Amino acid sequence: MSRQHIISILLENEAGALSRVAGLFSARAYNIESLTVAPTLDATLSRLTLVTVGSEETVDQIKKQLDKLVDVVKLIDLSESFSLERELVLIKVKKTEALVQKVESLGTDALVSITDETDDYLIIELSGEKAWLDDFLLAVESDVIEVVRTGVIGLSRGERALTL
């Protein structure tokens, strides 16, 4: 049975390290849904989060192949335990009163706001779990001009952590 896995990786901050990871997915025909990467507090490491979909056997093999890359220092599968996941989305829409009201009606509890406003256009910023971002996007789809998503990032909850 296929399911989604979020894999967090500590990667040597070396030139070409990212393409080794990305290249592995294309070379071995694995799925990659999203991938995000940025430096960590330790300047020698980057942290990469990738979302993939596959059967347990496939994802097991993906993790082994990733671990085998010399630039991969450590990885965990966030999906193995309780974890927190977030994604940030920026949406550019043609400004309408209805939209402004919709965003405001969601209130301050939801992580959504109008971040930029010109005479005719809005940029809506929202973050949260993938599912609610998808729902929101669906609801405003007809007004959307462009969308950019960061891809999922996540942390395990409680004691479990990806550290050296």
Added chain:
Amino acid sequence: MELSGGEIIIQSLKDEGVEFVFGYPGGCVLHIYDAIFKQDDVKHVLVRHEQGATHAADGYARSSGKTGVVLVTSGPGATNAVTGIATAYMDSIPMVIITGQVPRAVIGTDAFQEVDTVGITRHCVKHNFLVKDVADIAITMKKAFYLASSGRPGPVVVDIPKDITDPNIKVPYEYPAEVSLRSYQPAVSGDIEQIIKAVKLIQEAKRPVIYSGGGVVLGEASEELKTLGHTLKFPVTQTLMGLGAFPGTDPQFIGMLGMHGSYEANMAMHDSDLIIAIGARFDDRVTGKIADFCPHAKIIHIDVDPASISKTITVDVPIVGQVKPVILDMLAQIESSGETFSRERIGAWWDQIDQWRRTDCLAYDQDSGTIKPQYVIEQLYKVTKGDAFVTSDVGQHQMFAAQFYPFDKPRRWINSGGLGTMGFGLPAAMGVKLAQPNSDVACVTGEGSIQMCLQELSTMLQYSTPVKIINLNNGYLGMVRQWQEFTYQSRYSSSYLEALPDFSKLAEAYGHVGMQITKKEDVEPALREAFAMKDRTVFLDFITDRTENVYPMIQAGKAHNDMVMAPNSKYKRDLA
């Protein structure tokens, strides 16, 4: 000591104890070649094509267990080396390939002879480096040798921009005694709980098979494998890459398994209740149809690379570790269990195997008027007393060599299994001869394969590497022709080689000895004569039966117990 980048490269090779570098010069490596010129410790072998350099270094590595070293220039030098790098990668051969690169300042500008070597080779190396600072060369070389030779071995590319080898820029040199990488900790010994589980299965097994592979050769664990086999009295089959680790003439050896494996080995795999896989990677040539693979067996798998385990076949007891310490721990557990093993203990299983053996699955027509390729290999075995280093190219001749030359020692059988690279055999034989100057070296090849790296005959004269080339000349791309016969109703599309050269004359033109053998009775005398010429390379062009096939054969998508059998075997349906 202050050295330039070029000198550092050569000095690090010295410090690694490297004897030979196989290479070819060009603009971006000229500083390095100048450093080679100024010393005598590291010998450079000038090949005639960069592919030859990689295969020669590979043959050197496979026969000696040391890391092979290659030096080529940027651009076309590097791309010509790619086939040989991929060949080494697929068979997990330790190799360090130094490639020249354009100066740092022009990287990315489509400079003359620039290619993205690190990008191109990424998928066929264990790891690769682009060195950006002369001060990093020594540590990178150390890392390269360490990565290439440890864990699951493999090729490592070190790409060096020309300007950091500048003779005028000198930096202090010290070769690191050791190196460690936080992101790379290959396993050594196996988990003892898993080993205990494995031993429990071993005690319960009624129809066990030891299935061992190239990992036993790479891990220098031939003695341990023999002890394990002889302690348990279990039948042993080996992959194409494992041949020789367990002696080919041992009564417990039931032949190679897989596509062209023996009837008894494949039947035993199919009916087994316990498979002990040791340093083997369940390649598709071995498993046949995955869904029908060993349907009754529990599987123990020892491998240093976790990614080899449960990749295509899910196993019951995975053991991650080097074969040698794992087998030793296993033997200790077996001993402390107090259990005794004997042939009688699994007598019914051995009886069944012996019955399969009676099919005589490798039988071929002994009365044929033509020279049968199998016959040539049998005579080669006889003349070399089974003790030669034998390299091979790719095709039917490769399979005949694997089937008819039983190797009793590891590292004697040198062939490209994973990539199946035609052109491998001849340069590999040259590398083997440099590593084993006092041994007989034969290259079993075909008229198709030999033409892919034939130019190395010239190198072999220059460096006096006398090998005997056994050309099984059937006038066909025989392996292709066989598939076309079986699955394309004999439509021989482009598998026929017209306009072949006179190989014996060609060999003579290169300064070697050439022979053409057309009669069966001349086979053995010709081989004797050739091997008596200790210091000459001899090209023996055997004109063989044109349409002989390799049997048994498991066709693509078929299971182990579904083989096409040799017409001359005693196979009858009821034996199955």
